[in-house]
Amino acid sequence: MSATTAIVTGSSTRPAPGRRRGRNRLSTALWSALSVVLFALFAFPVYWMVNTSFQPNNEIRGSEIHFWPDNFTLRNYATVLFDPGRTPFAPAAVNSLVVTLTTVLVALVFAFLAAIAVTRFRFKSRRGFIVMILVIQMIPGEAMIVSIFRVIDGWHLLNTLIGLTIVYVATVLPFTIWTLRGFVNGVPADLEEAAMIDGCSRAGAFWRVTFPLLAPGLVATGVFGFIQAWNEFVIALVLNARPEMMTLPVWLRTFLVANGTTNWAAIMAGSTLMAIPVIVFFLIVQGRMTSGLVSGAVKG
Amino acid sequence: MTTTDTGLPPAVSAVDGERIVTPQPAPPPKRRRFSRRAGGLTPYGLLVPASLVLAAIVGWPLIQLLITSMQEFGRAQVFGAPPTWVWFENYVSVLTDVTFYEVLGRSLVFAAVCVVTTMVLGTLMALLLQRLPKGFRLLLSLGMLLAWAMPPLSATIVWGWMFDTDYGIINSVLVNGFGLEQFQQHSWLIDPLSFFLVAGIIIVWGAVPFVAFTIYAGLTQVPDEVLEAAQLDGAGAFKRFRLITFPYLKPIFLITTILQIIWDLKVFTQIFALQDIGGIRALTNTLGVYIYQVSIAGGDFGTGGAIAVITAIILMVVSLYYVRQTIKEEEL
Numbered sequence: 001m002s003a004t005t006a007i008v009t010g011s012s013t014r015p016a017p018g019r020r021r022g023r024n025r026l027s028t029a030l031w032s033a034l035s036v037v038l039f040a041l042f043a044f045p046v047y048w049m050v051n052t053s054f055q056p057n058n059e060i061r062g063s064e065i066h067f068w069p070d071n072f073t074l075r076n077y078a079t080v081l082f083d084p085g086r087t088p089f090a091p092a093a094v095n096s097l098v099v100t101l102t103t104v105l106v107a108l109v110f111a112f113l114a115a116i117a118v119t120r121f122r123f124k125s126r127r128g129f130i131v132m133i134l135v136i137q138m139i140p141g142e143a144m145i146v147s148i149f150r151v152i153d154g155w156h157l158l159n160t161l162i163g164l165t166i167v168y169v170a171t172v173l174p175f176t177i178w179t180l181r182g183f184v185n186g187v188p189a190d191l192e193e194a195a196m197i198d199g200c201s202r203a204g205a206f207w208r209v210t211f212p213l214l215a216p217g218l219v220a221t222g223v224f225g226f227i228q229a230w231n232e233f234v235i236a237l238v239l240n241a242r243p244e245m246m247t248l249p250v251w252l253r254t255f256l257v258a259n260g261t262t263n264w265a266a267i268m269a270g271s272t273l274m275a276i277p278v279i280v281f282f283l284i285v286q287g288r289m290t291s292g293l294v295s296g297a298v299k300g
Numbered sequence: 301m302t303t304t305d306t307g308l309p310p311a312v313s314a315v316d317g318e319r320i321v322t323p324q325p326a327p328p329p330k331r332r333r334f335s336r337r338a339g340g341l342t343p344y345g346l347l348v349p350a351s352l353v354l355a356a357i358v359g360w361p362l363i364q365l366l367i368t369s370m371q372e373f374g375r376a377q378v379f380g381a382p383p384t385w386v387w388f389e390n391y392v393s394v395l396t397d398v399t400f401y402e403v404l405g406r407s408l409v410f411a412a413v414c415v416v417t418t419m420v421l422g423t424l425m426a427l428l429l430q431r432l433p434k435g436f437r438l439l440l441s442l443g444m445l446l447a448w449a450m451p452p453l454s455a456t457i458v459w460g461w462m463f464d465t466d467y468g469i470i471n472s473v474l475v476n477g478f479g480l481e482q483f484q485q486h487s488w489l490i491d492p493l494s495f496f497l498v499a500g501i502i503i504v505w506g507a508v509p510f511v512a513f514t515i516y517a518g519l520t521q522v523p524d525e526v527l528e529a530a531q532l533d534g535a536g537a538f539k540r541f542r543l544i545t546f547p548y549l550k551p552i553f554l555i556t557t558i559l560q561i562i563w564d565l566k567v568f569t570q571i572f573a574l575q576d577i578g579g580i581r582a583l584t585n586t587l588g589v590y591i592y593q594v595s596i597a598g599g600d601f602g603t604g605g606a607i608a609v610i611t612a613i614i615l616m617v618v619s620l621y622y623v624r625q626t627i628k629e630e631e632l
Contacts (some may be wrong), residue, residue: 031428032436038425039443042505046446048469049458061467065476110349117346129347134626136358138619140566142588143608146595147361147368153378170357173350231451233569234588238596249453256457257576264461271454282449 053077053272057265076269086258087243089270092251095240099161099247100229103168104222110169111176112218116206119184130181136174142234149238159242167235172225179224183217184210223285227278248274369605377601390606400607407586410496411564418504418560419553422511427541429516444509452506452569459502460577463488489578496584502570507563511556518552519545551625558622562615568592587611
């Protein structure tokens with residue numbers, strides 16, 4: 001995608017006219033210095049989270065600020081993972097994983113079928129369907145939460161993983177369909193036709209020619225869905241409030257409220273554990289993120 | 301790919317004898333949907349799973365929301381009592397409630413400040429990215445990616461810790477580094493104004509990278525020749541940006557601004573979590589949080605529904621332009 005290359009390589013600096021070269025070099029040095037400061041500003045909170053999580057809690061509650069975990073400890077992680085007196089981390093992590101992975105899988109399959117329909121076929125309500133997908137993305141989840149709660153309650157699916165998964169599938173579907181539609185559009189249908197001329201069936205041509213070309217798009221879209229579902233907070237807070245049914249964000253919030261401001265070190269350890277998968281995935285697909293969003297897909 | 305470039309399938313040119321003798325007319329502009337077929341019921345079948353889920357989790361609740369917003373629907377109704385129809389009474393009570401206007405005004409002003417700050421800083425960052433040598437650009441990109449990738453809840457909690465009254469690094473640096481004694485044990489979240497300053501920092505910090513990367517990607521599309529010509533004609537950096545770069549990027553600016561407006565107007569996680577850490581809920585509620593407070597926490601689903609509908613309408617109006625523009629650009 002163009003944005004990836006743009007971010008990584010960018011355009012080469014224009015050759016400067018000779019007499020201005022000295023001035024340019026100076027200003028480049030100044031901009032570079034500024035960029036280091038800004039890098040620190042952006043990265044600092046992430047660093048501070050990790051840094052705090054490796055320090056003993058009594059030490060971060062001292063008058064001295066430790067910019068480096070000189071008394072390195074894993075105790076906070078032990079507290080988060082194994083302390084029986086607190087809302088346990090492991091079930092929440094398992095819930096999050098199950099819900100998120102199921103959501104991504106189901107949403108990808110459903111969205112893939114829909115994307116084929118709107119890109120490879122001409123039918124009456126095609127345009128209407130795409131516009132509907134766009135409009136649905138604009139309905140604020142916070143406004144829907146009341147009635148989603150009641151609908152799920154009506155199905156007796158409150159505090160179940162199935163209930164939350166169904167809602168998440170619906171939440172990530174519009175975005176997933178929209179993005180996949182772009183990817184399928186990018187593979188010319190002529191390629192399939194060439195395969196069909198060579199004797200493939202229509203489905204066979206799609207499966208053997210188009211599908212392999214779509215694999216990177218499917219992975220990227222799946223990762224977007226993963227991040228969205230993994231980070232989702234409001235819906236999980238309302239639908240799955242029972243401790244054994246919580247997902248990680250709700251668990252983290254409960255952990256925060258229970259520990260108040262007395263154990264920041266453990267809270268940072270929990271926060272780090274929740275953030276790491278997202279940060280890793282995010283760095284993998286970062287380039288596609290911008291281009292996907294600009295072409296109409298919407299983050300959370 | 302070679303077969304695709306001939307423009308016409310071989311069968312057609314074989315039948316059409318005239319084409320061989322007469323000079324080839326310019327090939328007709330290739331239509332993108334040349335080979336899209338009708339396919340009978342197949343496309344509808346492919347749409348069934350997605351449509352079912354969306355109908356169940358978006359369509360049906362949307363109808364429910366409209367119905368509930370016209371009913372007296374409280375805790376008793378949740379446990380089975382039949383709701384009474386009150387038609388527009390909920391809307392009237394919301395629209396005559398001072399609290400609602402406080403929340404609405406707070407949300408609008410807060411979103412406006414966040415959006416403007418994010419757009420200005422994001423644009424400046426994009427321009428800076430363009431000027432940097434490769435290594436430094438990668439470094440800054442990495443920093444911004446980290447900020448962007450942080451889950452909103454984690455980000456809020458970390459910033460909450462940094463702004464902590466007793467042991468937060470910000471107070472510590474202000475007191476020890478700058479000698480500002482008044483920040484000794486200063487509480488940032490009790491006062492609504494500084495609560496929103498912190499919330500604003502969290503939101504802007506998380507949103508600037510998206511804007512910066514998007515605009516930077518756009519900047520690389522602005523032709524260098526035009527900028528150079530303007531420079532030779534004596535246009536300064538600011539003038540070049542205003543007269544050349546900005547018009548080129550106008551669609552990108554518009555769409556990112558609208559997305560920011562939507563995201564900042566319905567912000568939930570950051571405000572909600574900051575209230576957990578130490579804000580006064582009644583004085584810091586924004587629309588999203590207010591809906592939650594009234595309906596889920598307060599149990600008044602009817603009024604909550606009315607507020608939700610009003611919020612949805614406001615956001616839909618804002619996003620109308622975005623939807624229209626996207627449809628136009630994608631040539632649906």
